[in-house]
Amino acid sequence: MVASVGLVSLFSCSHLKPSSLRWFSSTTHKPKPSAIVGISDDLVREWILKEGKATKIIRISPVGGGCINLAGRYDTDVGSFFVKSNRSIGPSMFEGEALGLRLMYETKTIRVPRPFKVGSLPGGGSFIIMEFIEFGASRNNQSVLGRQLAEMHKAGKSDKGFGFDVDNTIGSTPQVNTWTFDWVEFYAEHRLSYQLKLAREQYGDSVIYEKGQRLAKNLKPLFENVVVEPCLLHGDLWSGNVSSDKNGDPVILDPACYYGHNEAEFGMSWCAGFGGSFYNSYFEVMPKQPGFEKRRDLYMLYHYLNHYNLFGSGYRSSAMSIIDDYLQMLQV
Numbered sequence: 001m002v003a004s005v006g007l008v009s010l011f012s013c014s015h016l017k018p019s020s021l022r023w024f025s026s027t028t029h030k031p032k033p034s035a036i037v038g039i040s041d042d043l044v045r046e047w048i049l050k051e052g053k054a055t056k057i058i059r060i061s062p063v064g065g066g067c068i069n070l071a072g073r074y075d076t077d078v079g080s081f082f083v084k085s086n087r088s089i090g091p092s093m094f095e096g097e098a099l100g101l102r103l104m105y106e107t108k109t110i111r112v113p114r115p116f117k118v119g120s121l122p123g124g125g126s127f128i129i130m131e132f133i134e135f136g137a138s139r140n141n142q143s144v145l146g147r148q149l150a151e152m153h154k155a156g157k158s159d160k161g162f163g164f165d166v167d168n169t170i171g172s173t174p175q176v177n178t179w180t181f182d183w184v185e186f187y188a189e190h191r192l193s194y195q196l197k198l199a200r201e202q203y204g205d206s207v208i209y210e211k212g213q214r215l216a217k218n219l220k221p222l223f224e225n226v227v228v229e230p231c232l233l234h235g236d237l238w239s240g241n242v243s244s245d246k247n248g249d250p251v252i253l254d255p256a257c258y259y260g261h262n263e264a265e266f267g268m269s270w271c272a273g274f275g276g277s278f279y280n281s282y283f284e285v286m287p288k289q290p291g292f293e294k295r296r297d298l299y300m301l302y303h304y305l306n307h308y309n310l311f312g313s314g315y316r317s318s319a320m321s322i323i324d325d326y327l328q329m330l331q332v
């Protein structure tokens with residue numbers, strides 16, 4: 001039922017960020033500082049020299065690889081800072097990212113960059129300053145990644161149900177995180193239905209909308225005998241957002257966090273390359289729940305729909321065939 005990742009997907013898979021660009025994306029040369037991160041960086045420098053406790057900024061260099069924001073590395077006498085900026089979007093996007101990074105960081109389970117500061121830029125736009133992580137040359141150990149991710153899911157609990165304190169984005173699509181006590185209701189409304197409405201608005205696609213809504217209203221049988229607890233999710237876990245540090249320890253980046261069913265974390269697994277050792281280690285900490293396989297495509301559907309909305313019709317058939325298969329399986 002899962003569509004294979006073709007050429008189109010490889011390059012648009014997760015927000016146009018081929019993973020190969022990820023591993024070696026830093027370059028070091030010396031253009032004018034403000035040109036590097038695309039902003040007048042006075043506020044960034046000010047923070048680094050005051051709260052960041054640096055006495056000197058030694059070098060500023062651009063970091064490539066992202067699509068939505070401009071990024072730079074600020075080397076100082078107290079270490080390096082990673083800065084992203086966006087000239088047109090206000091601070092809410094980076095506030096969402098910072099909150100997600102902070103909550104993941106506080107679980108002390110898997111390495112994420114520690115967020116330091118989000119600010120607005122004088123002429124509009126915003127920036128985020130976080131810990132700079134030196135990436136290692138090789139991909140991380142899948143088994144450690146699986147275990148640490150499961151530990152994060154286990155540690156990151158919520159007493160408000162499913163959702164998040166702020167809305168954020170998945171790629172550039174808004175992701176609504178209104179707190180909801182029932183997971184099936186949350187996933188149906190704020191994940192599937194939201195994307196289906198977008199597809200109808202953007203493409204006039206009433207076929208996928210109507211079939212998808214029929215599925216969204218009939219998800220309950222897929223959750224029989226399962227207790228779903230809210231877990232802190234990275235939310236956009238694909239290979240481009242997974243790296244490893246110089247010690248070879250896994251690092252996860254660029255999250256779209258919310259509290260959800262832990263299995264929803266595998267919704268991007270069609271672009272993640274998780275192997276057997278990843279899943280074995282994961283399930284040792286977070287045991288597999290009954291019906292896991294039956295729900296796997298349901299969680300991919302959200303991301304396929306998002307890719308359809310972001311990148312166009314190349315993803316429609318994958319989303320449609322998942323919907324059709326479920327409608328047939330559930331006989332609705």
Ligand SMILES: Nc1ncnc2c1ncn2[C@@H]1O[C@H](COP(=O)(O)OP(=O)(O)OP(=O)(O)O)[C@@H](O)[C@H]1O
Nearest residue numbers: 017025064065066067068069082113131132133254
């Ligand atoms: N904390 C960090 N330390 C060092 N490098 C980082 C850090 N976070 C991200 N990077 C590098 O910077 C690049 C851009 O970051 P990121 O992907 O978060 O950008 P973005 O534009 O916000 O996201 P998107 O890729 O979704 O457009 C990444 O490819 C990664 O290699």
